[in-house]
Amino acid sequence: MRDSTFKGALSDRTARTFMGVLFGATLLVTLLNQIFPPDSALHVSAYTVTLLGKYLCYALLALALDLVWGYCGILSLGHGAFFALGGYAMGMYLMRQIGDRGVYGNPELPDFMVFLNWQELPWYWHGFDQFWFAALMILLVPGLLAFVFGWLAFRSRVTGVYLSIITQALTYALMLAFFRNELGFGGNNGLTDFKDLLGFSLQSDATRVGLLIATAVALASAFVLCRWITGSKLGRVVLAVRDAESRARFVGYRTEHYKLWVFTVSAILAGLAGALYVPQVGIINPGEFSPLNSIELVVWVAVGGRATLYGAVIGAILVNYGKTVFTGVMPEAWLFALGGLFVAVTVFLPQGIVGLVSQHWERLRKRFVKTGDTDDTPAAQGEHS
Amino acid sequence: MSFSQSMKKLAAGVIASSAIVYSGAVMAADTIKVGVLHSLSGTMAISESTLKDTVLMMIEEQNKKGGVMGKKLEPVVVDPASNWPLFAEKTRELITKEGVDVIFGCWTSVSRKSVLPVVEELNGLLFYPVQYEGEESSKNVFYTGAAPNQQAIPAVDYLINDLGVKRFVLAGTDYVYPRTTNKILEAYLKAKGVAADDIMINYTPFGHSDWQSIVSDIKSFGSQGKKTAVVSTINGDANVPFYKELGNQGVSAEDIPVVAFSVGEEELSGIDTGPLVGHLAAWNYFQSVYNDSNEKFIEQWHAFTGDDKRVTNDPMEATYIGFNMWVKAVEKAKSTDTDKVADAMIGIETPNLTGGMAVMNANHHLSKPVLIGEIQDDGQFAVVWETDGLVKGDAWSDYLPGSKDLISDWTAPVKCGNYNTKTKSCGGAAAE
C-alpha cells in the first residue's frame, strides 16, 4: 500500500524513475542543442527541440485523458476541446504581445481584425495582454467548461457511450463555432505569426529550449499530481466508481461529485498542455477541435496502456514519433498504419504496450528474481464501459 | 520495474529519434534540393497532390535539360497531411534538416500563414501557387497565384459591362479568402454605384452540403427584375452540392450566372457539368486555352501521369511559372542563396501558358492576364473574355481601409513588404 500523501507521490519510485528519464532526455537534448555549434555532428537542431516539445505536450494531454478514462472509466471524445481552449487562451496572449508589429502596424487590433475591418477589440479579448490573466484563463476556461458540462452530464447520470457521444458533439459544436469569423478568433486561420512570450523571442533557440524544459516540468508535475490523486483514497474511490458505480453509491459516495472532480482536473491539465503546445508549434486554429483529434488522442492512451499514467505518456510519444516518421517516409501508408493500430490495440492488446511489456517482465522476473516485491504492478484492466 | 524498463525504452526512443533526425542534416553538395510541401493525405490532398506531381514533373524536365547550373535538382517530398501546425514543422524540417534551397508548397491561406514565420526566421524561399486574398507580402515568399485584383475585380467588371448585371450575391465559404475578397468586392461595387441592398452576402461552413435554403434565397433575390449574378468564393467540396442544387432548382446560367474563383478544371472533374453549362469562372489560365506551349504542357502532364484524362488547372500553371522563374533567377544569380535569388527574381520574365509572358514584380506578385471562361458540358471552360494585356498583382488592396495606404516593394530603397505611403514608413513585421 503506497503512501498516499503528496510527499509520498513525489518520493515514490515510479514518479522518480519517470522524472529521471524525462529530465534526462530533456537535458540531453538541451545540451546537444545549446553547447554544440550547428555544424557539429552532435548538434541537435531546433527542429528536434520543438518536435520533442510537441511530443511532451501531447504526452501531457494523454496523461489528462488517462486520468478520466483509465481511472474513472469516462471515455471523453472531447478532450481535444479543452486542449484547444487552453491553446486559444495562450494564443490570445501571444497575439496581444505582437502589438504594433503586425503587418498593419495596428497597436490595438490583431491583423485578422484589421482586414475584416473591426473597429475595436471585442470585450473577451481584454486582459489577455497580461500574462497572469492569460495564465489564469488557460486553467479556468477549460476547467469551467468541463465543470459545467460534467455537472450537467453526471448529475443526470449520462454514462458510457452516451457520454462519449455528447462529448464528441461538444467539441464538434465548438469547432463549428470557432470556424466562424464573427466569433473573433481568426476563423479558419486561427491565431498565428506570434512574436514573443514574456519578452523572449519565440524565434530564438534559447526560448525553444526554455519552452521544452517548461513542458517537461509541467509534464513531470502533472505526473506526480496524478500519481498522488490515484494513490490517495480519492483515487481508490474513483476506481471503485469505474468498476461498480452503483455499489459505490450504496456505500455512500456521491459518485457524480467524484466524476466531476476528476473530469475537471483532467480538463485543466489538457488546457495546460494546449497552452504549452501553441507557442512551440506557432499556430492555433479550429482544426484542433476536430473530433478526429480527440479520438486519435484516445488511441495514444490505448496504445500505451490505460490506467498506468506512464502508459499514456509512452503511447503519446511513440504514436506521434511514428506519425512523424511515417508522414515523412510513406505518407500514403500512415492512415493504414494508424487505423491498423486502432484495431490491433483494442482487439489484441487491451492493456496496451505497457501491459504487454509488464506481462513479459513479470514472467522473466519470476524466473530470475527470488524476492516477490509487488510495487508498480499496473492496475489490471477490467472491461468497463 | 516493468515500468522503469519501458521508460528506458522510451529514453532510447527519444535519443534514437534525435539521432535519426540529425543524421538527415548532412547535405549532398552536388545536387540542389527542392522542397515540395503539399498535403498528400487529409482533406486538402484532393487539390494539393496534383501540385506535388506538377513540381516533380517540372524537376524531371529540368534535369533532362541538365539541371540548374550543372547541378541536378533533387526533390524532397514531405506530407503535412492537411494539418496546419504540421506545415510549420515540416517547413522547419525541410530547411534545417534537409537543407533545401527552395520550397514549392501550400494551398490554403492558413497553411501559408502557418509556414510564414518559419521561412522568415530561417530565411527560406517559398513559392505559393494558389490564388489568395492578398494582404501579405513577405521577403521570403513569391506569390504566383492571383491576387484579388487579378481575379475578382475583372470578373465583376465583366459581369457589369458584358452581362449588364445589377444585383450581386457574394456567396463564400466562411474563411479568410472569401471574407477578404468579398470585403474588397463590396467596396468596389459600392464605388461602382451599386446600392447596398442590391448586394447579398452569405457565408457557409466548409463542406456545406445542404444548399436548399440558400439557393432558394438566391433565386428570390434574383427575381427582383434586375439582372443578378452570383460571385462565388465557395471552396472545394461544397461546390458540387451547390451547383447540383442550382441545377435542380432550375437556376440556369442565363437567369443567374455564377462566377466562381475557386472552381477549376480539377473541381469540375468531380461534377456532372451538364446542368452547369454557361456558369463562369475567372482564372489566369484554362486548360482549353489554345496555344503551343499549353498543348505541350498538357502532353507532358498526360505523359507524366500516364493518364490522358487528367486535367490541368490554374494553380498548376502558377507552379509552372514559379518553377521556371526560380530556375531563371538561380542561373541569373549564379547561386541558390536565398537573398541573391530573391533579388534576382524581381523583373524575371518567363512565358506563361496562355501565350504571353509572366513578370515577377517588386511586390513578389506576378503580372498575369485574366481570363473568364464558361463551363462547357465536357468539364472544360471556354474563354469568353480576356483582359487586354497583363494585370499587375496587387499585394495590398486599395479597397480595404486597413491597407489602402500600404504598398509592397522589395527593391531598394523601400525594401519593405508593407510600406505605408502616408507615413512613409515600413510598419510591421515584414520589414528588414
Place this chain on the structure above:
Amino acid sequence: MGYRFSQTLVAMLVMLLTCVSWAEQALQDTTVPPQTEQGLNSGTDMMDADESNRVVAPPTINEILDQLTSRSFDDKEAAIRQLANQNNPRVIPLLNALMNRELVHNRKDDTIALGEKQDGQWELRDPTTEEVVGHVDSRAARPVVINNRLRTVINNQLALSGLNDPDSDVRYQAAGQLIGNDDPEMLTALGERREQESSQRVLDQIETALNIAALQSDDLTARLNAIDALSGNLHPEVKNSLNSRLSVTDNASETRALEQALKKIDARISTFQTADTVFFGLSLGSVLLLAAIGLAITFGVMGVINMAHGELIMLGAYTTYVVQQLLPNSHEWSLLIAIPAAFLVSALTGILIERFVIRFLYGRPLETLLATFGVSLILQQAVRVIFSPLNRTVITPEWMSGALEINPVFSLTYNRLYIIFFALAVFLALLTLLKRTRLGLQVRAVSQNRTTARALGIRSERVNALTFGLGSGIAGVAGVALAQLTNVGPNLGQSYIIDSFMVVVFGGVGNLWGTLTAAFGLGIANKLLEPMAGAVLAKIIVLIFIILFIQRKPRGLFPQRGRAAEE
C-alpha cells in the same frame, strides 16, 4: 411585308459588318469596351451602308455560318440572328447544333461544319447537306464558343419556333421563355399563337406574357385590364413589371390597382415560402434518416458504436459510381442496379468487420468505438488509393433532375422528393423486416437478452453477423441516395457520422420510430433556424440543444429497455 424587307435589310447590314470586322481582324481584340463601340459605329455606318449594298445576293446558310468563326460575340450574335431569319428547314437543327457545341470551327480552312468526335478525330459534315466532308484530328477543330447572351438569343429563336410545336410541353416551355420579352416580333408571334392555342396552361403563359407587355400600352383601360388579369400571378416577371409600372404611373386608379395586385401576389408568395422551408426540412430530415437508420440497427439493436458507418455510406456512393462506369449508356436506370449492389457491397464489408473485429468486443461498446474508428480510417485510405483522392462524378438521371413546378415560386426538386420517399420506403422495409420476419424476431431476441436467446437455441453468432450486415447494407443504400446530393469522395462518410449519431441518440437508442422522429424533427428545426441564424449557427444551436436534451432524458426521446439500454 415591311417585315420581310427589314429582314433582308438586316441580313445585308450584317454581311457588311462582318466584312468590316474581318478587314479589321488585327484591331479586333476581344476586350469588351472597344467591341461594343465597334458594334455601335458599325451600326451607324450600316445606315448609309445599306443604300449602297442593296444589290448583293442573299447569302447561303454556310456563308452565314462561317461568320461564326469570328472571336467577337457581337459578330456571332449578328450571324445567329441572320441565320434565324432565313426561313429554311435547316435553321432550327443548326441552332440546336450550336447550342450542343456540334458546330465546330475547322481551323484548317477557317470554315464552320457539323462535327462529331470519333476516337480522337472530328468527323466533319456539311451544315446544309449533312454529308461527310472529311476528318481532322481533335486539335485541328474546335466547337464554336457561345456565351450566355448568345444562348438567350438562340433560346428565344428556338422558343419562337417552339410556339408552333405540336407538343404542348414544348409550347409551354417556349411561351415561358418569352415571358417578359418585349421584342415586337416575339409579341406578334405570341399574339398569333393565342388565337389557335388549345392547351390551357400554354394559353395562360401566353396571356401572362401579353399582359405584361400590355402594361406598357398607352391605353389606360388596357393597362387596368392587364393589371387585373395579372393580380395574384406568381411569375417573377409579373411582380417586377408591376413594380416598375408602379414607379412610373401617375394615375390614381392604376396605382390602387397595382398595389392591390402586388399585395395579393406577396401574400401568396409568403405562404408558399413557408411551405418551401418545411419541404427543405423534410428533405434534410430524409437525408439524416437514411444516414442514421443503419446506425440505429448496429448501435441501437446491437450496442455497437460503429464509427465506420460513414465509410459504409461512402462505399455505397462509390458503388453507384462504379455501376455507372460499368453501364456507361444507361444512366437512367443504372441507379436501380446500384441500390442492391451498394447494399451487397456494404453489407459484405459490414459482415467482414463484424467477423474480424467486433466479434471480439461484444459488451465493450467503447472498445468497438475505437476499433471501428480504425476501420474507418483504413477504408477511407483504401478508397483514396483505389479511386484517387479526387471526387468522382455521379451522373444524375434525367428523371431525378429538375423540379416539380407547382408554381413559379414553389417547386419541389425531384431528387429531394424521390429521396424523401426512398428514405421512408427503406424505413418501412426495415420495420417490417424486424417486426414480421424470423430474422427480425431473432434480432430483437438477441438485443433484449443475449444469453437467454442463446439458451433458446438462437445462433446469436449468426444473428449478430446478419444484423450488422443489415445495418451496413442500409448504410450502403443511403450512399446511393447521397451520391445524388453531394460529393462522392473519401471524406463523404465523415461529414455524416456525427449527425447520424446525434439522430440515433436523440431519438432513443434501439427505437426505429425514435430515429424517424428525430431525423425529421432535427431536419425541420435546422431549416427553420437557418434563415434567421445562418447555416452554421443553426447547426450549433441544434447540437447544443441535443446535448442539453440528453442531460434531461439520457435515453433519448423514446427510451428502450433491454441490453443496449443497460450499457
Place this chain on the structure above:
Amino acid sequence: MSALDNLRETFRRDQVFDFMRQGTRAVAPGQLDSGAGKNILYLEDITVSFDGFKALNDLTMYIKTGELRCIIGPNGAGKSTMMDVITGKTRPDSGTCFFGQTLDLTRLSETEIATAGIGRKFQKPTVFPEHTAFENLELAMNDAKGTWHSLFTRMSGEQKSWIEETLAQVGLLDDRHKVAGLLSHGQKQWLEIGMVLMQKPQLLLVDEPIAGMTRQEVERTGQLLQSLAGKHSVVVVEHDMEFIRSIASTVTVLHQGSVLAEGTMDQVQNDPKVIEVYLGE
C-alpha cells in the same frame, strides 16, 4: 496550505449541489430518532409497477428496531423490488417509506439513504473487483465521503484496526491483500457483508446471503447475522427454509407484491395460504 484551503472552499462540490436538491437534506449517520421498541422502518401501501406489471401491490410492513426479520416468497414476489424501494434505487408509484420518524426515503438518493444508515448486500455479490479486500472495506468505511476529504485523508490507527477486526469477523484476514475479483463466491458474499458493516448502518438489508456457500460457511453466516441483530436491525431475504429456521426469527411471506403472512417460522409454514402458494408452484 492556507491557499489550498481557500481553493478547497471555492471548489466544494457538495456546496454547489446543495441548492439543487428539492427539499431533501443530507443526513449524518446516527441522527435518527428511533428509540428501542419503536419501529425503525415503515413501509405503507407501497405500489410499484413496471409497465403494467405490479411488482409491489399495496405492500405494508414495519421493521422493529434491532429485530432480525426474514422475508421469503416465490420468485417475482417482489422481494428485491422492496429492497430497491428502501434503498432508493426504485421510486414507488404510491405509498410512503419512512426510516425512523422523519426520513422519507422516497425523497432521498441512494447515497443519502446509505449515509442515513441503511446498508445493503445485493443478491449477486457486488464488490469492487480491482481493489483488495482491505481497500474494499476502507472504501465502505463510515467516514466523510467528500472528494477533497478523500484526497487529503490518511487512515488513522484505529480505522486500520477496525478494518482488521471486520476482516477477521468475516474471515478474510488472510486474504486481506487479495484483489476482490479473485475471491471465491462465498468470500465475496462475506466481503460484501463486511462492507455493509463498515458503514455502521442501523438497518441491514441482506439479499440471499448464503447462495453458493458451503455448509460451514452457511453456519458462520447464520451466526454472524444473529450476532448483528440487536445492535442493528437486519432484514434477510432468503429462499433456503433450513437457513431461516436456523436463525429463527419473525418471517414475512411476500406474494405477488404484498404480504401474504407474517409470524414465526412454524406459524407461517402451517398457514394454508402459504402452503397453497408454495405447492401452487
